[in-house]
Amino acid sequence: MLQIAGIQPLSTVDWPGKLVLTVFCQGCPWACVYCQNHQILDPRTPGQVPWADVLDLLKKRVGLLDGVVFSGGEACRQAAPLLSAMQQVKDMGFAVGLHTAGAFPRVLETALNSNLVDWVGLDIKAPASSYPQVVGKAGGNRAWESLEILLEGAQRNLSSLFDYEVRLTVFPQMPFDPAEVVRTCAKMQVRTLVIQKAHSQGALPKFANTFTSWDAQYEKIKENLSQITDVKLLFR
Numbered sequence: 001m002l003q004i005a006g007i008q009p010l011s012t013v014d015w016p017g018k019l020v021l022t023v024f025c026q027g028c029p030w031a032c033v034y035c036q037n038h039q040i041l042d043p044r045t046p047g048q049v050p051w052a053d054v055l056d057l058l059k060k061r062v063g064l065l066d067g068v069v070f071s072g073g074e075a076c077r078q079a080a081p082l083l084s085a086m087q088q089v090k091d092m093g094f095a096v097g098l099h100t101a102g103a104f105p106r107v108l109e110t111a112l113n114s115n116l117v118d119w120v121g122l123d124i125k126a127p128a129s130s131y132p133q134v135v136g137k138a139g140g141n142r143a144w145e146s147l148e149i150l151l152e153g154a155q156r157n158l159s160s161l162f163d164y165e166v167r168l169t170v171f172p173q174m175p176f177d178p179a180e181v182v183r184t185c186a187k188m189q190v191r192t193l194v195i196q197k198a199h200s201q202g203a204l205p206k207f208a209n210t211f212t213s214w215d216a217q218y219e220k221i222k223e224n225l226s227q228i229t230d231v232k233l234l235f236r
């Protein structure tokens, strides 16, 4: 059974352009410095919302919602329950979106190859070698492998609906140069890279305390990254 920390019954922001119900899956193997969801990272915390209740709600929303987004935490951590939940949602006629940081490339691959997912928002956190400083442990190779899998899938034109976005969060005192990530994404022919500005709300105090003159620093980062023109950048 999918371990669910909570749901957002109606969201216009979790899948750009779509009206969705968002499912926040419990547990994440990582602990990003800027994470705003600390309370849902521990995989031992029991789920708060039964999947059957989500299905009941969805039955009442047929024709009103475009789709369901599985978010987290890290949704792909729960491989079998996630894939089964995606199938049930598809069978009800909803489109399926997935937020992932790419820690489980095989799960992403299975979801794509089984046509269970119509849209993916993939977070790339850093160059692979800098993951320990950003997420608290190694794992960068898995995230970049997930990006390769996603791009291969997108090239195969999985379904007429299929789309994706790759996101990079920039934050104060970054231990790497974000331009390196942007250039690598450009080389890999990522279509659009969303640059997300970190916020201090909800973050741990140690991180929130680094936000002095962050707005000015961010404008500089934005200006520098805008010089790179071989990938479309969206600033959010």
Ligand code: SF4
Pocket: 028, 029, 030, 031, 032, 034, 035, 036, 037, 041, 072, 073, 074, 101, 135
């Ligand atoms: S991958 Fe996402 S949910 Fe997991 S720690 Fe990082 S920001 Fe938080």
